[in-house]
Amino acid sequence: MKDSSSFWIDMWNRKSTAGSDFEATGRGTMDLVGFLYTLKETIEALELRRSESRVLDIGCGTGIIPLALSPWVKGVVGVDLSKGMAARALKNCRSAENLSFCTGNITSLPVRSASFDRVLAYSVLQYLNGPGEVKIAFTEVARALKPGGVAFLAANPDPGKKKLFEQKVKERDIDERQKVEALRYVDLILWMTGEEMLQIASRAGLSGELRPIHSRIWQSFYMYDLLLRKNHG
Numbered sequence: 188m189k190d191s192s193s194f195w196i197d198m199w200n201r202k203s204t205a206g207s208d209f210e211a212t213g214r215g216t217m218d219l220v221g222f223l224y225t226l227k228e229t230i231e232a233l234e235l236r237r238s239e240s241r242v243l244d245i246g247c248g249t250g251i252i253p254l255a256l257s258p259w260v261k262g263v264v265g266v267d268l269s270k271g272m273a274a275r276a277l278k279n280c281r282s283a284e285n286l287s288f289c290t291g292n293i294t295s296l297p298v299r300s301a302s303f304d305r306v307l308a309y310s311v312l313q314y315l316n317g318p319g320e321v322k323i324a325f326t327e328v329a330r331a332l333k334p335g336g337v338a339f340l341a342a343n344p345d346p347g348k349k350k351l352f353e354q355k356v357k358e359r360d361i362d363e364r365q366k367v368e369a370l371r372y373v374d375l376i377l378w379m380t381g382e383e384m385l386q387i388a389s390r391a392g393l394s395g396e397l398r399p400i401h402s403r404i405w406q407s408f409y410m411y412d413l414l415l416r417k418n419h420g
């Protein structure tokens with residue numbers, strides 16, 4: 188009789204070729220939030236390093252990034268323009284005590300001045316209405332940060348890559364409905380160069396650099412990140 192380990196080896200070898208990593212690891216029916224709780228429990232159980240940073244996540248969406256960050260930091264305040272997103276984030280993150288959520292706009296943040304060590308806005312600046320609003324948003328980010336604090340304003344579309352974006356979406360192995368959805372917002376979102384962003388940031392008291400996005404992230408070919416520090420004094 189075949190020993191049971193060869194049964195499991197066969198099964199996991201078959202699984203290892205599954206379309207998604209969730210499926211391959213036997214998490215096929217698990218939702219993303221459940222997976223983030225798995226990570227949170229693991230990081231906490233192993234007492235991995237904890238920093239004292241207070242983080243403001245602007246445009247926090249459903250709270251999945253705050254949930255992933257929660258074991259590592261003193262706390263995260265998530266702010267989102269959408270009431271529905273803030274409510275969902277609150278529900279998703281109910282059992283992570285160092286997280287809180289509210290509604291608010293990056294152009295008028297509902298937070299005290301100089302109260303955060305870090306600010307994150309992942310894939311948010313693209314929803315602003317031109318350079319004037321970007322200036323207001325950067326002034327708000329600078330106000331929320333402590334002197335020397337760091338802002339990671341990630342995933343911003345580069346106007347030089349707009350045509351390539353349209354072409355790649357059309358070629359992508361996704362269904363027609365997903366393509367239409369991806370192309371629907373092309374002319375509505377803000378395509379602004381990194382250099383212009385840096386100039387505006389500098390007028391708001393933030394200085395830093397442009398960074399490429401990791402190549403494993405599909406958006407990396409048309410988006411860039413901004414890493415900024417609030418000037419002292």
Ligand SMILES: C[S@@+](CC[C@H](N)C(=O)[O-])C[C@H]1O[C@@H](n2cnc3c(N)ncnc32)[C@H](O)[C@@H]1O
Pocket residue numbers: 245246247248249251252266267268269272291292293294308309310311314315
């Ligand atoms: C593409 S989603 C990214 C969500 C989250 N940051 C993430 O990476 O998973 C953009 C989010 O930003 C929010 N948002 C858009 N404009 C905003 C603004 N002016 N101020 C605050 N949040 C905004 C949207 O409601 C949405 O939840």
